[in-house]
Amino acid sequence: xxxxxxxxxxxxxxMKIELKKFGDILVSRPAGxxxxxxxxxxxxxxxxxxxxxxxxxxxxxxxxxxxxxxxxTKLAKEFKNVKLLNTENSSVQATLKTLRDYxxxxx
Amino acid sequence: MDNNIEKxxxxxxxxxxxxVDVVGDYYxxxxxxxxxxxxxxxxxxxxxxxxxxxxxxxxxxVVGEIGNNSFDHNLGSWINIIGIFFAYNFIDNELKxxxxxxxxxxxxxxxxxxxxxxxxxxxxxxxFTERISGRAxxxxxxxxxxxxxxxxxxxxxxxxxxxxxxxELNRKMKIEKIEENIKGCLAILTV
Numbered sequence: 001x002x003x004x005x006x007x008x009x010x011x012x013x014x015m016k017i018e019l020k021k022f023g024d025i026l027v028s029r030p031a032g033x034x035x036x037x038x039x040x041x042x043x044x045x046x047x048x049x050x051x052x053x054x055x056x057x058x059x060x061x062x063x064x065x066x067x068x069x070x071x072x073t074k075l076a077k078e079f080k081n082v083k084l085l086n087t088e089n090s091s092v093q094a095t096l097k098t099l100r101d102y103x104x105x106x107x
Numbered sequence: 108m109d110n111n112i113e114k115x116x117x118x119x120x121x122x123x124x125x126x127v128d129v130v131g132d133y134y135x136x137x138x139x140x141x142x143x144x145x146x147x148x149x150x151x152x153x154x155x156x157x158x159x160x161x162x163x164x165x166x167x168x169v170v171g172e173i174g175n176n177s178f179d180h181n182l183g184s185w186i187n188i189i190g191i192f193f194a195y196n197f198i199d200n201e202l203k204x205x206x207x208x209x210x211x212x213x214x215x216x217x218x219x220x221x222x223x224x225x226x227x228x229x230x231x232x233x234x235f236t237e238r239i240s241g242r243a244x245x246x247x248x249x250x251x252x253x254x255x256x257x258x259x260x261x262x263x264x265x266x267x268x269x270x271x272x273x274x275e276l277n278r279k280m281k282i283e284k285i286e287e288n289i290k291g292c293l294a295i296l297t298v
Contacts, residue, residue, distance in 0.1 A: 025146050027171035028138055029179060062149060062167040065249040066175055090161040091168035094260070098253040102238050 014052050016085075017043060017075075020059030027062060032070030039071070050080045058086035065098045073099055076107045083107070112194040113295055116205035120293050124187035127209070136190035138178045145171055148195055148204075158202065158298065162261055166202070166298055169257050169265075170195075172250035173206050173294050181210030186290065202298040209291040213269040227270030231282050235274060255280065264297040 019026065022035045044053065053075060057063070076082045084107055087093060099105035112133070119127060119134075128134060135141040145167060152163045170193075177191045185208075192207040210216075214230035220239060224230050233239055234251045258265050258276050265276045269292045274282045 025142075025149060025167070025171075027142060027145065027168070028175045030138065031142075062164050062171060064168045064171045064175070065253045066172060066179070069249060089164060091164045094165060094168065094253060094257050098249050098256065102249045102252055 014054055015043060015047055016054040016056055018056045018058070019063075019071075020056075024060055025062040026060060026067040027064045029066045029070055032067035035067075036071045036074055039075070044075070044079070047079070049078065052081045052083065053079050054083045054085055056085045057089060057092045060089055060092060063089070063091045063095045065095050065103070068095045068099055069103050072096075072107075073103050073105050076105055112196055112203060112205045115194060116192050116207045116293060116295070119192040120207040120209055120289060120291055124209075127188050129188060129190075133192050133194040134190060135174075135193050138175065141174050141178070141191060141193055144193055145174065152202070155197070157197065157200065162298075165257050165261055166204075166263070166296070169254045169263075169296065170204055170206065172254055173267075173296075176250050177206070177208035177210055177292065180216045181208060185210055204296040204298075206294045206296075207291065212289075212291055226284075227272035228282050228284055231267070231269060231272050231274045235276070235280060258296075261298075266295045266297075268293045 017039060023031070026032065047053070055072060055075065084096070087096060096105065115133065129136070135144060148170070149163065149167045152158055152166070153160060158166070174191055174193060188209045190208075192205065195202065195204040212227070213234050214224060214227045217230050217233055217239065218224050221233060224233065235255050236252070239248050254265065255276055257263070259278055262277065267274045267276075268285070268289045271285050271288045272282060273285050274280060
């Protein structure tokens with residue numbers, strides 16, 4: 001709980017999105033789009049656009065730019081403060097590089 | 108099953124429409140079937156232990172992109188046979204993966220957004236190197252750039268044929284015109 005200058009207390013909760021809950025082989029655009037819609041309805045709907053969102057890649061085995069472009073690129077455009085966690089997997093690394101090079105991913 | 112999956116893939120993409128094998132194990136009529144077989148491939152490759160784990164994941168991502176590209180760009184406009192051919196096997200410690208679709212081909216797909224493309228070779232060059240999407244205004248089209256980088260990184264080899272052009276990629280990329288005209292897209296990945 002933090003107080004601000006207006007004397008209003010605000011509870012800051014970090015939203016952590018665990019991608020492994022959507023599967024460990026994340027490949028197609030339709031599947032990515034579906035995942036994003038689910039996130040929008042159940043996870044990110046009430047969040048302010050400047051709240052911190054952590055996207056956790058642990059447990060993901062295969063990720064492609066198609067799936068990630070529907071999810072990561074969109075979340076990064078929608079929210080100002082997105083942090084990527086546990087991105088060591090080779091396909092995750094390669095996918096993020098492609099999105100930064102070709103899809104204007106800024107995180 | 109026939110071990111010569113390159114030949115099977117070639118036969119599948121070049122056969123007359125009423126002679127295409129649409130009941131065999133390599134035929135994926137829908138994206139869901141392709142996804143299920145791709146998941147199985149990952150498990151099989153990991154169980155075989157011939158290729159290190161991280162490389163297996165990258166290979167699978169490349170295969171996922173190429174296979175899904177076929178569905179992304181041909182949905183509703185397949186020429187005659189819906190879906191793709193997808194096969195893989197080990198021959199002499201070499202993993203071979205074959206993907207084929209009887210769709211519109213890369214030139215026709217990209218011409219929608221880049222009408223100045225004159226031939227299949229230019230279309231392949233564009234697909235592998237330029238920031239362009241055959242489904243603009245949707246922001247798509249990263250798959251082949253991603254594949255190119257991954258192939259270079261992991262010293263794989265991809266031969267992709269569409270129309271009368273063939274791209275060969277490993278550390279470098281070479282695109283050449285061929286005599287034959289392959290309708291759709293035939294990809295052979297060697298690891």
